[in-house]
Amino acid sequence: MRKCFTKAGFVKEGYLRNAWGNADGTVTDSILYGAIKDDWALAEQLLLRWMMYLFKIKYRLKRMMRMYTENEVLRALKKSWSIHSSSKWSKDNPARGHCGVTTLVVNDILGGKIYKTWLDEGWHFYNILNGERKDFTQEQFTYNPEYHDVRSNREEAFQDTNDIQYSYLKSQVYVYLRKS
Structure with a gap:
């Protein structure tokens, strides 16, 4: 997800809060991202494109990794x-x-x-x-x-x-x- 934000033009401005542990043992942290007001619409479009791209890759991998009988x-x-x-x-x-x-x-x-x-x-x-x-x-x-x-x-x-x-x-x- 971080790559999506940075590729879309958002800039990491700092941490919103410290990392915390999840019930499944994974660690999550929140990073505050920002963009210049003029670039916001473009950055938002790019972010959506990157998220769709990653979703398609994940979907294709799931289809390719399907187990057959x-x-x-x-x-x-x-x-x-x-x-x-x-x-x-x-x-x-x-x-x-x-x-x-x-x-x-x-x-x-x-x-x-x-x-x-x-x-x-x-x-x-x-x-x-x-x-x-x-x-x-x-x-x-x-x-x-x-x-x-x-x-x-x-x-x-x-x-x-x-x-x-x-x-x-x-x-x-x-x-x-x-x-x-």
Whole structure:
């Protein structure tokens, strides 16, 4: 708030009273600000602009920091999978070839850890969220894979995709998440 006042042209003239403690443990103080009478209207307009600007930033940050549920993320992933996010994608099996890129995007949004297991087709990546295995691309298989829970990382999962596919899927997922 102090930055708002000073950027708006108000000048700090002194303290109105000493600092006092709040019930939540924070400390508050009041500072007396003033402006030359001729500059008051301009300073008032600038102050309002700065306050609106800070409010918009705070509002945007809240929207960006929104927590999403696993179901919301899964719905957004299913709508986002395409030939642009995996060269193995098909209408019959949209999750095919998406394990690495999906694991990375889920890790970005929901956090958790990245694990892998060896299958006949090669390494398969998935997430561990709150101690539970979550394989968002399991539907690509006609069988239930046997998970060996080998600890992995983002670099290994990224070897299964590329920058273009990752950026595309992540942006599409966020588009669908914002609509929900």
